[in-house]
């Protein structure tokens with residue numbers, strides 16, 4: 597990961613709004629990250645309302661952070677002309693957390709029908725990191741096939757599966773540790789991240 601990182605964060609309508617909140621906080625606080633392009637799918641808003649009792653579209657990120665974030669730019673899911681829709685725009689990595697089965701299917705099959713799907717498509721064609729934090733249970737054979745397709749095309753399938761061996765005390769703690777693993781994976785190790793140290 598370059599010294600100054602430009603990260604795209606997308607959130608979709610899978611369960612796990614708390615993960616989106618935690619990764620946004622981590623990216624906002626990380627001085628190596630100089631730009632965050634943020635997109636929330638329309639359907640994610642329904643899940644945010646359900647899980648975090650949060651409403652709002654344009655200011656969702658600010659509500660999650662609790663403060664304005666100058667390096668953050670929110671884009672509408674429908675804005676197919678946004679910067680991240682073009683390969684000429686220098687995104688370093690894109691993370692979709694949480695990633696629904698619907699968005700996974702669209703990416704795996706190259707639909708590029710909204711900004712999230714198009715930005716992911718751009719990452720794949722430009723050989724840039726694309727992390728799909730998928731969430732569903734159980735997986736159907738269609739889900740499994742789409743994960744294989746996306747993985748074969750260059751995406752990393754990073755399922756939302758929190759660890760328990762670090763003894764998380766709260767759901768926030770659990771989500772934070774998962775987010776630490778995602779960010780370490782793209783070369784942004786976080787201070788305070790749990791490291792397994794056997795006796």
Ligand SMILES: Cc1cc2nc3c(=O)[nH]c(=O)nc-3n(C[C@H](O)[C@H](O)[C@H](O)COP(=O)(O)O)c2cc1C
Nearest residue numbers: 608609610611637639640646696697698699731732
């Ligand atoms: C409360 C709630 C939880 C949901 N959880 C999941 C989930 O974990 N995984 C999933 O693939 N879809 C889940 N869905 C369904 C998706 O939101 C739905 O398939 C939607 O079309 C996804 O659209 P998007 O990918 O554009 O955000 C959930 C929906 C609701 C309302």
